[in-house]
Amino acid sequence: MNHHIARYTVTASVLLAVTAAALTGCSSHPRHAPTTTPAVTTAPTAEDGGAHQEDDGDDGAQPDTSTTANAAALDVISAFMTAWARPGLDQRRWHADVARYTSPTYADKLATVDPAGVPATQVTTAPAVRTATAGAVVADVGTDAGPITVTCVRLNGRWLVVNVEPPEPHPEATP
Secondary structure (H helix, E strand, O other): OHHHHHHHHHHHHHHHHHHHHHHHOOOOOOOOOOEEOOOOEEOOOHHHOOOOOOOOOOOOOOOOOOHHHHHHHHHHHHHHHHHHOOOOOOHHHHHHHHHOOEOHHHHHHHOOOOHHHOOOOOEOOOOEEEEEOOOEEEEEEOEOOOOEEEEEEEEOOEEEEEEEEOOOOOOOOOO
């Protein structure tokens, strides 16, 4: 039960962080976004998206309507999910493949994940945007294990994944 509460808290925190980014824009003050992995949850750092350094001059106060920016973020999310949904790989190979699409701090966190614990084995749908600003995109990606929520932020001009939230496990039917 506590696992479910923690997951809902993380989800609410991610949505709150993305909403805050949309309302306040990026500034020189660090902004923290929560991070999770299939097996690891740790405190965020500025490198995880706390300090957005955008190169497009947009203050982030308005939702990003640029299809180019969203398309670039969605490309990263799609590539990350294709690499992520391969639980049959050895840990070293799996990590090398997913780390290309993540912030350095999130890549470090994923280094402790056993890919055998990844619930999905294939991506079934393209990313569908939940929320998007000039500096962050949150999208759901369909997999054979259910929808996975991925947060991608722009750091130093690159879109990088900073959060993955696997689907809730289905409760076992009780007699």
